[in-house]
Amino acid sequence: MRLTVEETGRAARFFADGIKRMASRPVRIMEVCGTHTVAIFRAGIRQLLPPEVELVSGPGCPVCVTPNEYIDTAIACSRCPDTVIATFGDMLRVPGSQSSLMAEKAQGADIRIVYSPLDSLRIARENPGKKVVFLAVGFETTAPTAAATVLQAEQQGLENFFVLSAHKLAPPALKAILAAPDSRIDGFLLPGHTAAISGLAPYRFVAEEHRVPAVVTGFEALDILQAIYLLLKQIAAGQPVLVNQYRRVVKSAGNPAAMRVLNQVYRPVDTVWRGFGVIAGSGLRLTAAYERYDAAAALPLVKAVSREPAGCRCGEVLRGLIVPAGCPHFGQSCTPEHPVGACMVSVEGACAAWYKYGQGRWHYE
């Protein structure tokens, strides 16, 4: 049901007033997803909240959590003879340990921007003498499409298509945040699009095991405001549960067809996240039946030892320990034009969003 402008205004006022009324002590809410970070800024939601309610970003920007180790491996791939790298555009500018895909492209590497994994199949068909490596980055939302692309490669008999998987699962990162001794999160705005694929079950542990309120949230301003209201209500009542605010899209069982494809092609593995290190069972690697498409296994890759950018505090930003303005590089030596770390590169990166919309005006630690 679509609300009129007047109804939307009334609902927004109701939620904003309710949040103010219930905010009797400082609470820290994590918006897990980068899309939420941007939506919160664009809608001016921070300005509607009382000072007691603090919003911090989380590990839900796929480019941001992809560690330099992966960027360096992708760069090593791009240096292999007769190899084409197919990637989403925002991966290009992420600084690796010594170079970036953008710098490699400028020096002649064949790196092409794609808008869907399926574009890489076309490139593979048109270039039978070359190996085409798709950089598969993203969460439950994008992984099924990448998995379906592998199935199509098999159907089409393509032998020159490969996937370098950095796919990640969101719930294990939340487990890592909640298990950390420095965790100070009072409630989670959970990403509606990953839950639309996986369903609600993988997120139940947040309230059931850790007694932290959680709301699966849509991406309209009113969705987010309502979700914050629902979190405050749970916090005030001391009764943490998992609430699905985004019922018009997220079904309790998720999308079983997408999960079937995902589980056919990928298996969970331990993997490295920027700022977290290894998180058990949080990555996706091709199953044995599709291992021939795995670039990491099929291509002879030699890469240098990886290191994260000196002084970059992306890791703390992604764990909700500081806001971007708490990093001394923010807006000084690190800007979207000259990013030091991945969080300043992606349009969904917390540092990029704070720079674009906030310019550090909400500086608190």
Ligand code: SF4
């Ligand atoms: S402002 Fe730049 S250097 Fe600082 S945490 Fe963000 S990306 Fe890293």
